[in-house]
Amino acid sequence: MRSRLPVVLVLPAVVGLAFLLVPLAGLLIRAPWATLPAQLFSEEVGQALRLSLVCASLATVVCLVLGVPLAWLLARSDLPGRGLLRALVTVPLVLPPVVGGVALLLVLGRRGLIGEHLDQWFGISLPFTTAGVVLAEAFVAMPFLVISVEGALRAADPRYEEAAATLGASRWLTFRRVTLPSIMPGVVAGTVLCWARALGEFGATITFAGNFPGRTTTMPLAVYLALESDPDAAIVLSIVLLFVSVAVLAGLRDRWISA
Amino acid sequence: MTLHADLRVQRAGFSLHLDLALEPGEVVALLGPNGAGKTTALRALAGLLPGGRVRSGESDWDGLPAEKRPIGVVFQDYLLFAHLTALDNVAFGLRARGTRRTEANAVARRWLDRVGLADLARARPRTLSGGQAQRVALARALATSPELLLLDEPLAALDVSTRLRVRSELGRHLADYPGHTLLVTHDPLDAMVLADRIVILEDGRVVQQGTPRDVVRQPRTDYVAHLVGLNFYRGVASGTEVRLGEGGTLTIAEPAEGPVHVVFPPSAVSLFPSKPAGSPRNTWQAVVSGVEQHAHTTRVDLDGSPAVLADITTATMAELRLQPGTTLWVSLKATEIHTYPR
Numbered sequence: 001m002r003s004r005l006p007v008v009l010v011l012p013a014v015v016g017l018a019f020l021l022v023p024l025a026g027l028l029i030r031a032p033w034a035t036l037p038a039q040l041f042s043e044e045v046g047q048a049l050r051l052s053l054v055c056a057s058l059a060t061v062v063c064l065v066l067g068v069p070l071a072w073l074l075a076r077s078d079l080p081g082r083g084l085l086r087a088l089v090t091v092p093l094v095l096p097p098v099v100g101g102v103a104l105l106l107v108l109g110r111r112g113l114i115g116e117h118l119d120q121w122f123g124i125s126l127p128f129t130t131a132g133v134v135l136a137e138a139f140v141a142m143p144f145l146v147i148s149v150e151g152a153l154r155a156a157d158p159r160y161e162e163a164a165a166t167l168g169a170s171r172w173l174t175f176r177r178v179t180l181p182s183i184m185p186g187v188v189a190g191t192v193l194c195w196a197r198a199l200g201e202f203g204a205t206i207t208f209a210g211n212f213p214g215r216t217t218t219m220p221l222a223v224y225l226a227l228e229s230d231p232d233a234a235i236v237l238s239i240v241l242l243f244v245s246v247a248v249l250a251g252l253r254d255r256w257i258s259a
Numbered sequence: 260m261t262l263h264a265d266l267r268v269q270r271a272g273f274s275l276h277l278d279l280a281l282e283p284g285e286v287v288a289l290l291g292p293n294g295a296g297k298t299t300a301l302r303a304l305a306g307l308l309p310g311g312r313v314r315s316g317e318s319d320w321d322g323l324p325a326e327k328r329p330i331g332v333v334f335q336d337y338l339l340f341a342h343l344t345a346l347d348n349v350a351f352g353l354r355a356r357g358t359r360r361t362e363a364n365a366v367a368r369r370w371l372d373r374v375g376l377a378d379l380a381r382a383r384p385r386t387l388s389g390g391q392a393q394r395v396a397l398a399r400a401l402a403t404s405p406e407l408l409l410l411d412e413p414l415a416a417l418d419v420s421t422r423l424r425v426r427s428e429l430g431r432h433l434a435d436y437p438g439h440t441l442l443v444t445h446d447p448l449d450a451m452v453l454a455d456r457i458v459i460l461e462d463g464r465v466v467q468q469g470t471p472r473d474v475v476r477q478p479r480t481d482y483v484a485h486l487v488g489l490n491f492y493r494g495v496a497s498g499t500e501v502r503l504g505e506g507g508t509l510t511i512a513e514p515a516e517g518p519v520h521v522v523f524p525p526s527a528v529s530l531f532p533s534k535p536a537g538s539p540r541n542t543w544q545a546v547v548s549g550v551e552q553h554a555h556t557t558r559v560d561l562d563g564s565p566a567v568l569a570d571i572t573t574a575t576m577a578e579l580r581l582q583p584g585t586t587l588w589v590s591l592k593a594t595e596i597h598t599y600p601r
Contacts, residue, residue, distance in 0.1 A: 162307050163338040165325035167352035168403065177351070181342040 024242065031239055032232045039236040047214050048222035049240065055130065055218055056198040059137035060145075063194050066138075067145040068187065072175065074146070075153035086150070093143040100139050101207025108135065108208075132209035133216050137198035144197050145190040152186020153179070189252060196248045200241065260316040262407060262439045266303045268296070268310040268463075275299050275310075275463040281407070281439035288442045288454030292482055296463040297443040301409050304441065305332055315406060326355075328407075331400030335412040337392045339384035345371060345395045346380040352403040370398035374432070390421040397432060408433075410442045414449055426452060447486040451475065459483055477599050478522065490528070490568055492521040496598060507564040510540040512593040518601040525558060527595035528569035531588040532579060541591040547583050550576075557581075561589060 032039065039045060073079065074086050092100055108115040108126045118124040126132045160182065164174040180187070202220040209216040211225065219237055226234035261280055268275040275296040281287055289297050303311030306325035313320040313328075320328050331352070339348050350367035354360065371377050374394040384392060393413060400408060413429060414422050430453050433440055444450055450457050451471040458468040459480070467479040478484040484491030494501040496515035502508050509521060529535075535542060545563025556570040559581060567589055571579075579587065 157338075159334070160338050160340065162325065163332065163334060164340075164351070164355070165307070166305050166328075166330055166332040166409075167355050167399070168326050169351070169355035170326055173355055177355075178340055181340075 027235060027238055027242060031235050035232065036236055036239075039233055040240070042233070044213070044222070044226075045233065045237060045240075048217055048219050048237065051130070051133075051214065051217065052199055052219040055133045055137055056195050056201075058134045059141055059198040060191060060195040062134065062138040063142040063145045063198075064187075064191060067142050067190075067194075068149055068180075071146045071149035071153055072179075075150045076158070089146050090143050092140055093147075097140050097201065097203030097205075098207050101136060101204035104132075104136060104139060104204065104208040108132075127208055128210040128212065128216060130209075130215055133205050133218060136204040136208040137201045140201050140204050141194040141197040145194040148186050148190030148193060149183065152183035152190075155186075156182045192248055192252055196245060199244060262313065262315040264304055264314075265312040266300050266310060267312075268299050268303050268308060270299075273299075273463060275303070277458075277460065277463070277465060279441070279458065281441065283439060284437055285456065286433050286440040286442060286454045288444055288450035288457045289460055290444055290447060290450045290457055290486075291460035293445060295460045297445070297460055298411060299463075300460070301332075301411050301441065301443045304407065305330055305409055313407075329403075329405050330407045330409060331403060331405035332409045333393070333396045333400045333411065333413045336416050337384075337396035339387075339392055339395055339399070341384050343384075344380065345376060345382050345384070345387065348384065348395055349398045349402050352399060356403060367398070367402055370402045371395070374398045374428075388421070389417045390425045393417065393425055394428070397429065401432070401436065404438075406438050408436060408438055408440045410440070410444075412444055412446075413442070414444075414446070429453065476522075476597070477520065479520065484522065489522045489524055492565055493601060494519055494521050494598075499593070501596075501598060503565050505565050507543060509565075509591070509596060510593045511596045511598055513598070515598045515600075519598040520601055521596060521598050523591065523596045525568040525570040526556070527591060528567055529590045530559065530561075530569055530571055530575065530579060530581075531590060534588050535590050540593045541589075541596075543589050545587060545589050547581055547585045547587065549583060550581055561587070563589065567591075 070089065074082060074089070079085065105112065105127060107113050108118070110116065110119050110125055110127065115126060118126070126135060156179065160178055161174050164178045165171075169177065200220055201218070202224070205216070205218060206221055211217050211221050217225070219241055223234050223237045223241070226237060261282055264277070264279040264281070266275055266277040266279070273296065277296070277300050279287065289300060291297050299308065302308040304313060305311070306320070306323055306328045311320070340351065343351065346364060346367050349370050350363040353363035353366055358366070368377070368380060371380055374397060376391060376394055376398070379387065379391065384395070387395065393416075397413070414426055417425055426449065433453060442449070442453055454471060456468060457471055457474050459466050459474070459482070461480060461482055467474065467483055474483060475487045478487055478489060478491055481491060492503045492505065494503040494509070496511070496517060496519045498514045498516075499511050500508055501511055501515070501519060501521055503521065511521075543563055545561035545567060547559055548562045549560035551558045551560070553570075555573070557573060557576045559569045559571060561567050561569060569589065579585070581587075
């Protein structure tokens with residue numbers, strides 16, 4: 001028989017586990033289950049939920065359209081300074097989202113480097129709009145997609161692309177018909193992670209897009225607001241987000257991440 | 260129309276310089292040891308590497324990328340697209356070159372039928388056996404009717420039993436194919452069986468070329484002699500005497516003059532515990548340096564002047580009680596030795 005597990009390891013492990021799980025359990029215990037259905041379908045929650053889903057999905061689309069080609073460039077081209085570029089792309093991953101929001105304001109705000117011209121020439125103003133929410137979420141979430149897709153691309157054998165070339169396929173056709181299908185698991189995993197990150201985005205969104213119910217108040221913002229005025233609503237919103245997160249995790253584990 | 264290729268690839272510590280002329284319908288094998296530059300040559304021809312100048316009649320492929328060259332490639336591990344069915348794999352080249360789907364599928368189906376895989380049209384590559392995958396890869400490469408077919412070690416990934424069958428099938432398809440074929444291999448048997456002409460590449464340079472028969476009978480380098488299993492020496496002949504470069508003299512039956520290559524099969528060599536009396540004109544002393552058991556014979560490696568390989572029967576082996584270090588007498592009939600000018 002193996003000797004007993006050492007207490008110096010087991011004790012902190014159990015404390016750590018409790019530290020991670022007890023708050024989640026608390027959320028479930030304190031939930032106003034009786035009034036939950038009513039809360040869930042209230043105008044306020046419904047609005048925030050819809051806005052969140054729409055914005056996170058749009059942000060994910062933006063990330064896919066821009067991020068997959070970016071990942072391809074990082075993985076397949078012989079661009080000088082590729083390593084540095086790769087490092088820079090991951091900055092938003094570790095950057096406090098609030099800083100991201102400030103940076104976006106400085107560039108795309110009404111007085112920003114680009115925002116000024118957008119406003120003057122096209123009359124477009126992004127801050128404090130739904131489009132601004134989408135941008136803020138995409139900014140924070142895109143690295144998740146890029147890293148996941150780039151990893152899949154590096155793991156994929158480039159000789160299949162050569163085989164496609166010898167069959168007369170252009171690089172674009174090769175990408176669509178050969179490369180993309182072979183990295184699909186990575187793309188799906190990246191998309192889901194990206195979407196989940198966008199859904200939970202708070203800091204960059206509130207900084208860049210503000211907090212206007214129906215326009216920029218997404219779920220996380222609504223939770224924060226409701227905590228002051230209507231704690232029960234905050235709990236309901238939190239539970240919705242918790243379930244979405246768990247569902248994402250379960251979906252990823254079953255289909256794409258087998259440990 | 261003859262296809263002329265002038266391949267020049269420079270890389271750190273390696274340079275390839277290969278001129279090839281391929282006739283239509285001809286199968287040329289590029290044979291050489293690992294690192295000789297065979298695959299580099301194939302990649303340059305395919306346009307996957309710069310440095311492959313190819314002229315074919317009026318057209319010049321200089322600087323064209325792979326997708327613009329009229330080629331078909333069978334890769335060593337086939338590289339079938341895993342997410343496509345066998346049929347879609349074969350139709351891929353036609354679709355990529357703009358053929359409509361129904362027509363591409365019809366052509367692909369005919370090709371699958373030709374390689375005997377009509378029932379597996381819907382199968383995914385991972386469900387195919389090695390031999391089947393190889394046939395799909397061949398059908399995929401030929402479906403676009405390429406001018407030049409390139410085969411990179413097409414049999415290397417197969418096990419010995421399938422190999423024999425797939426090799427003869429491949430030979431049949433190559434015989435039917437009207438274009439130019441270049442087969443890259445390190446297996447002399449593949450080259451002998453499948454090719455009309457063998458080009459031997461060592462260190463990025465051609466060291467010998469000719470029909471399989473010529474190559475087998477008259478090797479020009481140690482590598483080739485080793486491949487075809489002959490004792491091989493360079494020497495200077497004067498009448499029926501050949502003085503060997505590495506020491507020793509051999510008596511030959513057919514008189515010759517000047518620098519020659521000298522070959523004889525290991526089976527022509529006899530070994531004796533003491534100096535044999537009588538007929539053979541060539542006898543010398545040698546020390547056993549290695550013994551290797553083959554199916555029905557034993558190959559003995561002997562150091563001497565000259566060093567020599569001998570194939571002896573298991574009975575002789577037992578009789579002589581051979582082991583490394585044993586000193587023996589080597590005997591060789593003059594009529595078994597073949598010489599040809601260097």
